[in-house]
Amino acid sequence: MSSGRRHGRRLSMPITPLRATAAISAIRGIPRRSGDALGEPVEGSVWCTRRSQVKISIDYSGRPPSVVYYPRSFLKFILLGFLLVSLPLLYALVELIVSLDRLGTQSQQAVLQAAQAGRASRQLYEQATTLERVVRQHLILDDPQLVEDYARLRQDFSQTSQQLQQLPLDRAQLAQLEKLADNESRLYALLKAPQRPAAASTALAQGYAQLSEGAQAMLAASNRLTEREIERLQQTAAEGRKTWAYLALAAGAIALALAILFAVLIARPIRQLDLAIRRMGTADFTHAIEVNGPQDMRYLGQRLDWLRTRLHELEAQQTRFLRHVSHELKTPLTAVREGAELLRDRVGGELSAQQQEIVRIVRENTLQLQKLIEDLLNYHQTRSIEPQTLGPVPLADVIRRVVREHKLAAFARMITFEANVKPAVVVGDADKIRAIVDNLLSNAIKYSPRSGMVAIDLFTEGGEAVLDVVDQGPGVHAEDRPRIFDSFYQGKSAPEGRIKGSGLGLAIAREYALAHGGRIELLGRADGKRGARFRVWLPLALAELPPAASTAARPTLQEEG
Incomplete structure (x- = not known):
C-alpha cells in the first residue's frame, strides 16, 4: 500500500501483485489515469503542483522500465533532433578545417626550413671552396693580404655554420657540421702559425680539400633533408586523407543513427495518433488513447x-x-x-x-x-462492421439457404432462379455474409418482372470468391450509378413489387463486404440485355473445404426453384 497527495488530498489505492501496471499522468496539476479500461486495481501516487508535469510508469511484469524524455514542445523536439544530427557533421567539418590549417602550416614551415637549409648549405659549400682557393693561393704566393681576406671569409663561414645549426637537422648532420667547424678552426690555427714546416703546407692543402668535401656532403645532406620533408608531407597528407575519410564515415554513421533514432521518436506519437484515429474511424471506442511524446502531443x-x-x-x-x-x-x-x-x-x-x-x-x-x-x-449494426464470429463459411450453402427463404416471394411472382454455383469457402461472419447475399437477392427479386429470372453465379478467381447476381429488371440509370450504394438512396427505377424499399439494403451489403476485406460493384450485363448485375468479391479461406463436403447429397438450385 502506498499513498500520495493530490491537490492537498491523500490518495491510496489497492494493487494486485501479478502483472499490475499503472500509468499516472498529471498535466498542469490535473491528474489523469490511463488504462482504466483494463478494470484492474492499480497502485500509484503522485504529488503534483500547479506547474508540474509528471509521468510515472510502474510495471510489475519483471521488465526494466523504459523512459524516454521529450521536450515540452514538438517543435522544440524536432529542432533538437536537427541540432543533434548536425553536431557530428559540424564536428567533422571543424576537424577537417583545423587539420587542413595545421597541414598547411606544417607544409609552409617545412618548405621554408628546406629552402633555408639548402641555401645555407650551398653558401657553406661555396665559402669552403673559396677558403680552399685562398689558402692554396697563400701557400703559393705567401701573400699576407690573402690571410686577411681569409679572416673575413672565415667570419662568413662561421655565420653560415651557425645558421645551419639553428635549423632542425638530425644528429649526424649536426655532428658533421661541428666537425667542419672544428677542422676549419684547426686549419686556421695552423695557417696563422709564424713558422710552418714543409709538411704543414701539404697538410693545409689536404685539410682544406677535405673541408670542401665535407661542405659538399652537407649540401647533399640538405638536399636529402628536402626530399625527406617532401616525403613526410606526402605521408602526412595521405594519413590526413585516411583520417578524414574515417572521420567522415564515423560522423555520417553517427548522424544517420541519430536521424533514425529521432525519426522513430518523432514518428512514435504520430503513429499512436494515426492508430487511435483509425480505430475511431472503424467505430472501435474500447481502447483508451495514450500518446507518448512532447507535452503538446500528449495533450x-x-x-x-x-x-x-x-x-x-x-x-x-x-x-x-x-x-x-x-x-x-x-x-x-x-x-x-x-x-x-x-x-x-x-x-x-x-x-x-x-x-x-x-x-x-x-x-x-x-x-x-x-x-x-x-x-x-x-x-445501425453496420456501424460496428467488424466481423464478430469468424470461421469458414461455405458460400454455396449460404446462397442455397437464402434462395429457400425467398422461394415463396419468387413463386408468388413466378420468378425462377438460374444458378451456376461452384464450391467456395470464405472466412468471416456467417450472419453478415448471409446478409450480403440476402440483400442482393431481395433487390433482384424486387426489380425483376413477373415470370422473370434471376441468375446467380459463384466461382473463384485470383484467390477470391466471386458472386454475380443478375436480374431482368429495368436496370440502374446512369445518373443513379454513382450513388447506388449510398444510404437511403433510391434510384429512379420503380420496383415491380408494391412494397417500396428503404434504400439501405445495398449500403449494408457494401459495408459488410468491405468489413470482410472484399468489395461490391455494379456491372453491366455480359450479354448486353436489360437488367442489373451486381458482383461481390470476397477473399477465399487459406484451406478450403473439400468439394465433396459442400456438394454431396444436396439438390441443385434449379431443383429448388
Whole structure:
C-alpha cells in the first residue's frame, strides 16, 4: 500500500501483485489515469503542483522500465533532433578545417626550413671552396693580404655554420657540421702559425680539400633533408586523407543513427495518433488513447481520448434510442397489422370492395413500415462492421439457404432462379455474409418482372470468391450509378413489387463486404440485355473445404426453384 497527495488530498489505492501496471499522468496539476479500461486495481501516487508535469510508469511484469524524455514542445523536439544530427557533421567539418590549417602550416614551415637549409648549405659549400682557393693561393704566393681576406671569409663561414645549426637537422648532420667547424678552426690555427714546416703546407692543402668535401656532403645532406620533408608531407597528407575519410564515415554513421533514432521518436506519437484515429474511424471506442511524446502531443492524445469517450457515449445513447424507438414502434405496429389481418380474414364480418382495398393499403403500409424499421436497425449494426464470429463459411450453402427463404416471394411472382454455383469457402461472419447475399437477392427479386429470372453465379478467381447476381429488371440509370450504394438512396427505377424499399439494403451489403476485406460493384450485363448485375468479391479461406463436403447429397438450385 502506498499513498500520495493530490491537490492537498491523500490518495491510496489497492494493487494486485501479478502483472499490475499503472500509468499516472498529471498535466498542469490535473491528474489523469490511463488504462482504466483494463478494470484492474492499480497502485500509484503522485504529488503534483500547479506547474508540474509528471509521468510515472510502474510495471510489475519483471521488465526494466523504459523512459524516454521529450521536450515540452514538438517543435522544440524536432529542432533538437536537427541540432543533434548536425553536431557530428559540424564536428567533422571543424576537424577537417583545423587539420587542413595545421597541414598547411606544417607544409609552409617545412618548405621554408628546406629552402633555408639548402641555401645555407650551398653558401657553406661555396665559402669552403673559396677558403680552399685562398689558402692554396697563400701557400703559393705567401701573400699576407690573402690571410686577411681569409679572416673575413672565415667570419662568413662561421655565420653560415651557425645558421645551419639553428635549423632542425638530425644528429649526424649536426655532428658533421661541428666537425667542419672544428677542422676549419684547426686549419686556421695552423695557417696563422709564424713558422710552418714543409709538411704543414701539404697538410693545409689536404685539410682544406677535405673541408670542401665535407661542405659538399652537407649540401647533399640538405638536399636529402628536402626530399625527406617532401616525403613526410606526402605521408602526412595521405594519413590526413585516411583520417578524414574515417572521420567522415564515423560522423555520417553517427548522424544517420541519430536521424533514425529521432525519426522513430518523432514518428512514435504520430503513429499512436494515426492508430487511435483509425480505430475511431472503424467505430472501435474500447481502447483508451495514450500518446507518448512532447507535452503538446500528449495533450492532443488526451483530447482525442476525450473525443473517443464522447463518441462512445453518443453511440451508446444512439443504440439505446434506436432500440427504445423500435420497441415502441413495433408494439402498436404489430397491433395495427394484426387488426388488418383480422379484417382481411373477415373476422368482424364481410367487407365491401372499398373496405377491402382500404385494408390492403393498411396492411401493405404496415409491412413497409416494419421492413423500414428492420432496415434501420440493421444499418445501425453496420456501424460496428467488424466481423464478430469468424470461421469458414461455405458460400454455396449460404446462397442455397437464402434462395429457400425467398422461394415463396419468387413463386408468388413466378420468378425462377438460374444458378451456376461452384464450391467456395470464405472466412468471416456467417450472419453478415448471409446478409450480403440476402440483400442482393431481395433487390433482384424486387426489380425483376413477373415470370422473370434471376441468375446467380459463384466461382473463384485470383484467390477470391466471386458472386454475380443478375436480374431482368429495368436496370440502374446512369445518373443513379454513382450513388447506388449510398444510404437511403433510391434510384429512379420503380420496383415491380408494391412494397417500396428503404434504400439501405445495398449500403449494408457494401459495408459488410468491405468489413470482410472484399468489395461490391455494379456491372453491366455480359450479354448486353436489360437488367442489373451486381458482383461481390470476397477473399477465399487459406484451406478450403473439400468439394465433396459442400456438394454431396444436396439438390441443385434449379431443383429448388
